[in-house]
Structures are given as structure tokens and as C-alpha cells.
Amino acid sequence: MNLLRLLEAAAWITGAVLFGAILLDSWRTDRTYDESLLLSSREGEIEKDLREVANGLEQLEDRVDELSGRHP
Amino acid sequence: MSVPASAAKPNGHLRLLRVLGPAHVWGLGVGIVLVGEFMGWNFSVAKGGALGSLIACWVVGLLYTCVAMIDSEVTSTVAAAGGQYAQSKHIVGPLMAFNVGLYLFMAYTMLLASDALVVGDLLKTVADRAGAPGLDPRPFVFLTIAVFAFLNYRGVLVTLRLNLIITAIACGSIVMMFFATRSWSSGALLHGELIHGLPYGWMGAIGALHFGIWYYLGIEGTCQSAEEVRSPPRSLPLGTMAGMITLLIAATMTWYVCTGLLPWEYLGAAVVPLFDAASVSGSAALQIALFVGTLFAALASANGCINDASRAWFSMGRDRYLPEWFAAVHPRYRTPYRAILLVVPIAAAFGFTGLLDQVVTFSILSGLLGYTVMPINMVLFRRKWPLDSIKRGYVHPGHPIPALVLLILCGLTYFSIYLGYGRQLLVMLGFYVLASLWFVSHRYRYVRRGAQFTMPWPRPRGY
Structure with a gap:
């Protein structure tokens, strides 16, 4: 077998090993975790959390103002 | 044994990781495109x-x-994976969103196949020049796709960090070429003798628009990272605009050096024009730098394309525009792992055909269809939600002039492509019409119609 065929075989094997590794990990993940967890990502979720935090902070500031007598 | 949702995360939800900054966004955008400066533009x-x-x-x-x-x-306001798909979903409607999502997926998957083909062809060329002809490029096509699928699977931060490094090296090789050829000194380049006006008149210049797209194809891919960027309103406009400026400079430098060193008749048919220009310069160091630059540019593009194609497919799955199964997030690596897996066989199948021009044309046409939708999105976005109604991270100046200019230039580019690849244009339009019919007749009933609108916007004007 000459060098070129060896390189080609090495490329096939490395590619197959890497793809096989992610296929195996994917299969194990599917078996380990609940499908509802894996599919639980929702668009805009972080923004929603941040809005809730911002609203909470605003309410807290209002409450502090109220307690310190700065609020009517 | 299955681990229940509540045990894996306290709030029972998985998210993509928000870890990217403007430099990663720049690397993603420029990395996808830069291979076009090394080859393709010269046609x-x-x-x-x-x-x-x-x-x-x-x-x-x-x-x-x-x-x-x-x-x-738009993306600084609609910060969600899927980029232009998420924009269309919020601004226009489901059918438009489905088509845009499909354009994005096909554009990036076909570009990935082309990049892998380029890597295989480059290695074959090196083997030929080294006196060992007959290297089969297919194992290297598969290896390129598998390596970057593996990286993308394992996490977005390390993937885009690597992308940033190899993109910067590839960019550096173009700058190196510019300085090494002493392009500013008189007599170093021969533009006076080599440029002869417009040999085919203005029709030739319009025909050139088709391949002019290679200079920039894919810069809009920055939007796909919207959900993984730490500060979308800041990072996305900054990374995208900086990427566009980089590409305009790199494209002009590439054109200037190549047209000053190579006759246009040769340049128009060259496979690796920058590498050929380096060979003409006679510097061995420059040749090595440009070979490395070409290889890295193709690898960076392949890497970015897997990232973007998988995000587009993932976000469509999440809204059930496609089977929801594809919307899974890996609990450890926080990547859309099933969508990443899907990209591998499709890209490999197209890569194995060896038909670089056909595969790239499919990518260009899909991209162009996506750009044609943007002016419609923009006009509707400003009309339904005027500037004072919602907070925007960035407001572009001169509206509606950019939208109108984009629409006119898209029309001109379609005409240019029709001149060279009219049949492919019609076949591809037929493919998207069939896909739309399938969506309307079979898929639309599964779409999460209420839950898909996630932005905290007021009701649109005129609702």
C-alpha cells in the first residue's frame, strides 16, 4: 500500500471515529435524559428572565423609596 | 434509565449557552465568507x-x-437562534418564515459541502504538485465535515474561538500578500498593462455580479449566533459591521494584487488565484502563507456553516415547523446536537458529488432568495413597530433607502445568475415551491402558533 492510500485510509478512519463518537454520545444522551428536558429550550427565555429581574428591581427600588420617605 | 427534567436542571429548562462576544461574531461572519477571497471571485x-x-x-x-x-x-431586537428565520416569523408570517429557514439551511449546508470539496481539491493539488498524483479527495471531504461536526457538537465557545484564530490567520495572509508585493510602489504591479477596460461591455459587468457574491456570501450568518451572544444589542451590530468592513477591504486588496500580477484572461480561469499570484511573486514564504491561508479559510467557512445550518434547523424544529425532535439541546454541551448530526450526511452526500460549481450555485441562490426577503421584512418592521414603539439595539440610517437599494440589486443579481445558470435557478425555485406546498398542506397544523411569538412587543400598528 503506498503513502497516498495510507493517507486516504487514515482520513476515512479518523472521520468515521469522530462521527461515530458523536453518534454514540447522542444515543447515550437520548437514553439518559428525559425527552421533555432535551426539548425544553424556548426562544426568548433569557430575555423573559431578565425582564422579570428588572421588574423586580424596579419594585424593590420603589419599596426602598417608600420606606425611606422619598416616595409620596 | 431516564433522568427526569427536574433533576437535571432546577427550573427544568435547557438553553443554548450565552458565551460569545463581538470578536466571535466577527470570526463567524468573516470566517464563513473569507474562502471566497481565495477562490471563486475571480470567475x-x-x-x-x-x-x-x-x-x-x-x-x-x-x-x-x-x-x-x-x-x-432587526437582529439586535429579535435576538434568537435562526436569525432571519426568527425575524420573518415575528414580522411577516409562518410561510415566509418556513421558506427563509429553509433558504438558510440549504445555503449553509451547500456552502459546507463546497468548503469540504475545496479542502479535498486543495490536498489533491498539493499531492499532484509533489509528484504523487491520484489522491482521492473524498476521504478528506468527509474528514473535514466530521472534524467540525465533532467540534460544534462539543460546544459553541471552543468552536468559535478556534474559528476566530484560523480566520485571523487567513485574513493575515491576504494583508501579508499586499505588503510583500509592495503594492503601493510604482512598477510593482502592472495594472496599466494588464487592465483593458470592459472587454464585454456593461453586460459583462452585470454578468460578473453572479461571482461578485463570492466576495461576501455568508456574512449574514452572524445573526444565527444571536441566542448565544452575551449582549446581542451590542455584539451583533458591532461584529457584523466590523466583519463587513473587513471584507470590503480584503476584497479590494485581493482584487488589486491579483489583477496587478496576473493577466485577466488567466485570472478568470484560475482555481486558486491568490496562491497563483503568490507563485508569480517568486517568494516561497509567500506561497506557503497563501496555501495555509486558503486551507484555513476553507476550514473556517466549513466550521461556521455547521454552526449556522444547525441553528436554523434547530429553531425551526423548536417551533415545530419541522419535527420537534430536532430541537433537542445537549444537556452537557448545550448545543443543538441532533440538528448538528443531521448536517453531516447531507453535506457529505453533496460533497462526494464533486460538482463544486453546482453546489455553490445552489448555496448562492438560496442566499440570494433570503436577501430578497429582507427589504420586505424591514419595511414591515418599521411600519408595524415604528422607532418609538420598541427599543432597538441599533437603528440603521436612511430607511427605506437601504431596503430599496437591496431589492434593486437583488433583482440585478438574479438577472446575472439567469444569464449563466438559468436552468438551475428555475429548478431551485421549483424545489422551494414544492417545499412550501408540503409545509402548507402537511406541516402547518403542527406549528406552535401561539408560543412562537416570543418578543415582548406591543401589538403592531394597525392590528
Whole structure:
């Protein structure tokens, strides 16, 4: 077998090993975790959390103002 | 044994990781595109001569500047994976969103296949020049796709960090070429003797627009990372605009050096024009730098394309525009792992065909269809939610001029593509019409109609 065929075989094997590794990990993940967890990502979720935090902070500031007598 | 949701995460939800900054966004956008500076753009020289290619470079540069401006405004407001798909979903409607999502997926998957093909062909060329002809490029096509699928699977931060490094090296090789050839000194380059106006007239210059797209194709991919960027309103416009400026400079430098060193008749048919220009310079160091630059540019593009294609497919699955199974997030690596897996066999199948021009044309046409939708999105976005109604991270100037310019330039580019690849254009339009029919008749009933609108916007004006 000459060098070129060896390189080609090495490329096939490395590619197959890497793809096989992610296929195996994917299969194990599917078996380990609940499908509802894996599919639980929702668009805009972080923004929603941040809005809730911002609203909470605003309410807290209002409450502090109220307690310190700065609020009517 | 299954681990229940509540045990894996306290709130029972998985999210993509928000870990990217403006530099990663720049690397993603420029990385996808930069391979076009190393090869492909020069076919515009064959169509319109050296001057026609420069006109194409700047006219298409204007098209992409409009794309970057519009994208920056909308994505800084609609910060979600899927980019233009998520924009269309919120602004226009489900059928438009489905089509845009499909354009994105096909554009990036076909570009990935092309990049892998380029890597395989490059290695074959090196083997041929080293006196060992007969290298089969297919194992290297598969290896390229598998390596970057593996990286993308394992996490977005390390993937885009690597992307940033190899993109910067590839960019550096173009700058190195510019300085090594002493392009500023008189007599170093031979533009006076090598450029002869427009050999095929203005029709040639219009024909050159088709390949002028290679200078910038994919810069809009920055939007796909919207959900993984730490500060979308800041990072996305900054990364995208900086990427566009980098590409305009790199494209002009590439054109300037190549047309000053190589006759336009040769340049128009060259496979690796920058590498050939380096060979003409006679510097062995420059040749090595440009070979490394070409290889890294193709690898960075392949890497970015897997990232973007998988995000587009993932976000469509999440809204059930496609089977929801694809919307899974890996609990450890926080990547859309099933969507990443899907990209591998499709890209490998197209890569194994060896038909680089056909595969790239499919990518270009899908991208162009996506750009044509953007002006409609933008006009509707400003009309339904005027500037004072919602907070935007970036407001592009001169509306509606960029939208109108984009629409006109897209029309001109369709005409240019029709001149060279009319049959492919019609076949591809037929494919998207069939896909739309399938969506309307079979898939639309599964879409999460209420839950898909996630932005905290007021009701649109005129609702």
C-alpha cells in the first residue's frame, strides 16, 4: 500500500471515529435524559428572565423609596 | 434509565449557552465568507474583465452592506437562534418564515459541502504538485465535515474561538500578500498593462455580479449566533459591521494584487488565484502563507456553516415547523446536537458529488432568495413597530433607502445568475415551491402558533 492510500485510509478512519463518537454520545444522551428536558429550550427565555429581574428591581427600588420617605 | 427534567436542571429548562462576544461574531461572519477571497471571485473576471470584477466587487459590496445594516437592526431586537428565520416569523408570517429557514439551511449546508470539496481539491493539488498524483479527495471531504461536526457538537465557545484564530490567520495572509508585493510602489504591479477596460461591455459587468457574491456570501450568518451572544444589542451590530468592513477591504486588496500580477484572461480561469499570484511573486514564504491561508479559510467557512445550518434547523424544529425532535439541546454541551448530526450526511452526500460549481450555485441562490426577503421584512418592521414603539439595539440610517437599494440589486443579481445558470435557478425555485406546498398542506397544523411569538412587543400598528 503506498503513502497516498495510507493517507486516504487514515482520513476515512479518523472521520468515521469522530462521527461515530458523536453518534454514540447522542444515543447515550437520548437514553439518559428525559425527552421533555432535551426539548425544553424556548426562544426568548433569557430575555423573559431578565425582564422579570428588572421588574423586580424596579419594585424593590420603589419599596426602598417608600420606606425611606422619598416616595409620596 | 431516564433522568427526569427536574433533576437535571432546577427550573427544568435547557438553553443554548450565552458565551460569545463581538470578536466571535466577527470570526463567524468573516470566517464563513473569507474562502471566497481565495477562490471563486475571480470567475467574475472571466465574465466582465478586471474592471468588471471591481465593479461587481463594489456593487455586491453595497448589496451586502444593506444586508448587514438591515440584519443588525432587526437582529439586535429579535435576538434568537435562526436569525432571519426568527425575524420573518415575528414580522411577516409562518410561510415566509418556513421558506427563509429553509433558504438558510440549504445555503449553509451547500456552502459546507463546497468548503469540504475545496479542502479535498486543495490536498489533491498539493499531492499532484509533489509528484504523487491520484489522491482521492473524498476521504478528506468527509474528514473535514466530521472534524467540525465533532467540534460544534462539543460546544459553541471552543468552536468559535478556534474559528476566530484560523480566520485571523487567513485574513493575515491576504494583508501579508499586499505588503510583500509592495503594492503601493510604482512598477510593482502592472495594472496599466494588464487592465483593458470592459472587454464585454456593461453586460459583462452585470454578468460578473453572479461571482461578485463570492466576495461576501455568508456574512449574514452572524445573526444565527444571536441566542448565544452575551449582549446581542451590542455584539451583533458591532461584529457584523466590523466583519463587513473587513471584507470590503480584503476584497479590494485581493482584487488589486491579483489583477496587478496576473493577466485577466488567466485570472478568470484560475482555481486558486491568490496562491497563483503568490507563485508569480517568486517568494516561497509567500506561497506557503497563501496555501495555509486558503486551507484555513476553507476550514473556517466549513466550521461556521455547521454552526449556522444547525441553528436554523434547530429553531425551526423548536417551533415545530419541522419535527420537534430536532430541537433537542445537549444537556452537557448545550448545543443543538441532533440538528448538528443531521448536517453531516447531507453535506457529505453533496460533497462526494464533486460538482463544486453546482453546489455553490445552489448555496448562492438560496442566499440570494433570503436577501430578497429582507427589504420586505424591514419595511414591515418599521411600519408595524415604528422607532418609538420598541427599543432597538441599533437603528440603521436612511430607511427605506437601504431596503430599496437591496431589492434593486437583488433583482440585478438574479438577472446575472439567469444569464449563466438559468436552468438551475428555475429548478431551485421549483424545489422551494414544492417545499412550501408540503409545509402548507402537511406541516402547518403542527406549528406552535401561539408560543412562537416570543418578543415582548406591543401589538403592531394597525392590528
